[in-house]
Amino acid sequence: MFPHKDIHNATWKSPDGITANQIDHILIQKKFRSCIKYIPSYRGADCNTDHFLVVAKFELKLQSRKQLEKGSIIKINLEMLKDEEIQQKYSKSIGEYIKRMELNGIGED
Numbered sequence: 001m002f003p004h005k006d007i008h009n010a011t012w013k014s015p016d017g018i019t020a021n022q023i024d025h026i027l028i029q030k031k032f033r034s035c036i037k038y039i040p041s042y043r044g045a046d047c048n049t050d051h052f053l054v055v056a057k058f059e060l061k062l063q064s065r066k067q068l069e070k071g072s073i074i075k076i077n078l079e080m081l082k083d084e085e086i087q088q089k090y091s092k093s094i095g096e097y098i099k100r101m102e103l104n105g106i107g108e109d
Contacts, residue, residue, distance in 0.1 A: 011041045011052050026056050035060055 010020035026039060038057045045053035080086050 009041070010043075011054055013050055013052070015050065024051055024054050026054060028056070032058070032060075 009022050011022050011024035013020045024041075028036065035058045036056055037059055040055060040057075042053040042055065047053055081090065
């Protein structure tokens with residue numbers, strides 16, 4: 001994915017000391033692919049193995065507070081609350097939610 005000189009592409013060196021191949025890779029979820037900036041292999045790192053150290057340098061992109069707040073808006077159809085059956089279901093679900101919050105210690109000060 002990132003162009004390197006051939007000497008920097010190798011991640012493993014054979015016991016004969018001549019042959020070197022790229023056999024170690026980094027896996028990442030597709031949605032984070034654009035965060036990866038550079039993936040070098042470090043030949044000089046002493047790891048007591050015939051593999052070279054492979055490191056990914058990435059920059060994680062976070063959402064702003066405004067974007068997070070936009071996504072958390074819940075629209076309630078108040079016309080539906082005129083139906084008594086829906087009122088009871090809503091009241092029951094709110095009561096269960098409050099109980100769960102109290103059990104988890106949230107809202108207790």
